[in-house]
Amino acid sequence: MFKAPVYRKDCVCGKKKYNVDRVVGGEDAIQNEFPWIAAVFKKDPAHRGWVHNYHCGASLIATKWLVTAAHCRYEKWDGSLAKIELERFLIVLGDHNVKRRKETDIEISRNVEQFIAYPRYKKTKYNYDIALIKLDKGVNLLVYTPVCLPGDGWIFRGRSQVYGWGRDESGMNSAFLQKVTVPIVDNRVCRGAAMRSTVEKNREITDDMMCAGKVGKDACRGDSGGPMSMGLPHFRRHHFLVGVVSWGEGCAKTEFFGVYSRVSYFVDWIQETMATNGGARFCSYRKKYRRRPRVEVTLIPLE
Numbered sequence: 001m002f003k004a005p006v007y008r009k010d011c012v013c014g015k016k017k018y019n020v021d022r023v024v025g026g027e028d029a030i031q032n033e034f035p036w037i038a039a040v041f042k043k044d045p046a047h048r049g050w051v052h053n054y055h056c057g058a059s060l061i062a063t064k065w066l067v068t069a070a071h072c073r074y075e076k077w078d079g080s081l082a083k084i085e086l087e088r089f090l091i092v093l094g095d096h097n098v099k100r101r102k103e104t105d106i107e108i109s110r111n112v113e114q115f116i117a118y119p120r121y122k123k124t125k126y127n128y129d130i131a132l133i134k135l136d137k138g139v140n141l142l143v144y145t146p147v148c149l150p151g152d153g154w155i156f157r158g159r160s161q162v163y164g165w166g167r168d169e170s171g172m173n174s175a176f177l178q179k180v181t182v183p184i185v186d187n188r189v190c191r192g193a194a195m196r197s198t199v200e201k202n203r204e205i206t207d208d209m210m211c212a213g214k215v216g217k218d219a220c221r222g223d224s225g226g227p228m229s230m231g232l233p234h235f236r237r238h239h240f241l242v243g244v245v246s247w248g249e250g251c252a253k254t255e256f257f258g259v260y261s262r263v264s265y266f267v268d269w270i271q272e273t274m275a276t277n278g279g280a281r282f283c284s285y286r287k288k289y290r291r292r293p294r295v296e297v298t299l300i301p302l303e
């Protein structure tokens with residue numbers, strides 16, 4: 001079943017909530033600054049009952065849909081990679097301190113209805129590391145502003161922002177969302193750096209990947225699946241999803257960079273997959289109408 005995407009008229013994507021411009025070398029984000037970031041928790045057996053452990057990041061792109069890394073579907077178990085059952089995931093939006101429950105008044109959680117990895121992804125490889133998460137229930141896009149999706153094949157240059165709850169320079173996962181600005185590095189430069197560093201030779205930098213970072217500025221373990229985004233000057237600085245945190249070789253080292261899945265390589269697949277799995281409601285990057293219409297219109301039916 002194919003459903004054309006619906007672009008709502010009353011919301012915009014990619015608008016930061018507070019307009020100021022660990023991750024390693026980062027600083028605390030402002031609460032709700034990036035309203036599209038989600039924390040992916042997994043339920044683990046504990047002493048008594050269960051606990052939810054922070055597992056990955058993700059980005060909200062439509063009412064029910066998030067983008068994350070395909071490798072977030074797995075956990076290390078007995079020395080190998082085991083698939084995590086859907087029931088064990090919990091997606092939290094509006095979070096700021098992942099070690100506290102409900103410390104913001106907009107914190108909400110959802111279950112996962114579908115986790116769709118890019119079909120060519122293999123858990124033993126590093127490329128095609130992208131996936132879509134479909135929530136069991138939609139969220140209000142006026143509160144949880146989704147990030148804007150780039151067009152097919154868009155190339156981003158310059159400085160981008162990456163943010164997450166992963167490890168900081170102390171090697172600890174951070175409680176509060178951290179953000180850092182990283183320069184995007186050309187794939188050719190990145191390949192050269194990979195060759196000169198200790199990166200295993202089978203970890204090739206392919207066209208579906210991109211690199212970013214510099215000494216002391218990088219994503220790190222635990223930031224996986226989370227967004228790297230950029231406020232585009234041509235689009236009133238609305239944020240577009242440029243990359244998905246995928247892998248690295250240590251963190252923030254001199255010889256190498258952080259590696260991300262290149263979102264513009266996958267947008268056609270993203271659109272198609274949402275369309276064939278119940279459809280999606282988006283916000284576009286600008287308000288089309290001054291008044292807030294109650295109706296929703298279909299703007300771009302896909303082929």
Ligand code: ARG
Nearest residue numbers: 219221222223224247248258
């Ligand atoms: N795979 C890592 C994770 O599980 C992400 C590593 C990103 N590393 C980096 N140096 N940029 O979170």
